[in-house]
Amino acid sequence: MSSGMRARQEQILFTARVLRLAILTYLALGLILTLSILKPLPLMEEADPFRPIAVEPDWYLRAAKVALSTLPGPLSALAILLIPILFLALPWIERAGWLSGVSSRIRVVLAIILTAGFMLLTWGLGC
């Protein structure tokens, strides 16, 4: 393929990518606007520290809450500390070759299991 044709193809691919992103952005903005109108988040009465109401923690902390209530103390601390560290250190773990034998299929299954586990802890088991 000549360099001119290659440049032309690159240009088409780039335009296609920009347009795809524009379509997705448009849909996201439309979704946000629709939700803002159909499901507005109301303001309740002013905060009163002496009149508690029953609320659960935010959804992204519920998994941690379930883990804390089910695992014994030091183990739960270890799990909660270990997950972010593993998350941050993933490139170095990969570089060390510990994941070299893990195929892409196993990776997909692992990602799905982790996500499903998080969702189960968050919404499935309750707090």
Add this chain to the structure above:
Amino acid sequence: MKSRLERWLSDRGIDPLDLLGILAFSGFVFGRIYAWLKLDPDGQADRGNLSRWASHTGGLLFAVLMMTSITGLLLAFYYHPTPESAQASLRYLESEVTFGRTIRQVHAWSASLLIFLLFFHVFRCFIWRSYGWPKGLTWFFGSVLLFLSFYFMLTGRLLPWDQYAYWKTVANIEVLWDVPLFGSPLVSILYGGKDVTWLTLIRFYSAHVFVLPMATGAVLFIHFSYLRRRRPGTAMKSPGERDE
């Protein structure tokens, strides 16, 4: 109480539900234009190649982040971070300011969508093995952005200073406080103590409006810098595209 946008729509006989139809129809029209311009030479999108679309989660995240930032900036013009006037300033914004209610709602919903998209982006990057070198540092700084986003959500939660916001924050603090060994130091650093008072509100406001945006901007800049340092021509391409 209806927002100005709702009133504007109802004055023209448009039900808010129609927006979904408009959204779907215009999405369809965009899709047709996309196909008509033959911008997808291999017709992969028409065959439902999801990976091409999934490769845009990062760009989409940035677009939603921009929307959250702009609406947040507009909210900051009116918000007053004291327990006596925080809620009053929001009520004023909703009732007196043009599109004030819509701006607040868009800020809240776009923040929620941002977290959802962040999860999706992480999921996609994990599956595509985007954490291996030379993209390792992109992953690392992206993870830092994920944790900063959670802190954004935690601090933004309290700012409306209504019953729900207050007790939700108390519930969040209790979860972190219960973490053995490092729970209480973490809460002291993030919240300034276990009790939620006016000091907490000020601290959260400062973090949400000054500290976190600056930190996020800096980390985002590094994240993008490492993206650009990758092999030329591979940016924004899915594994399928790279194989071609």
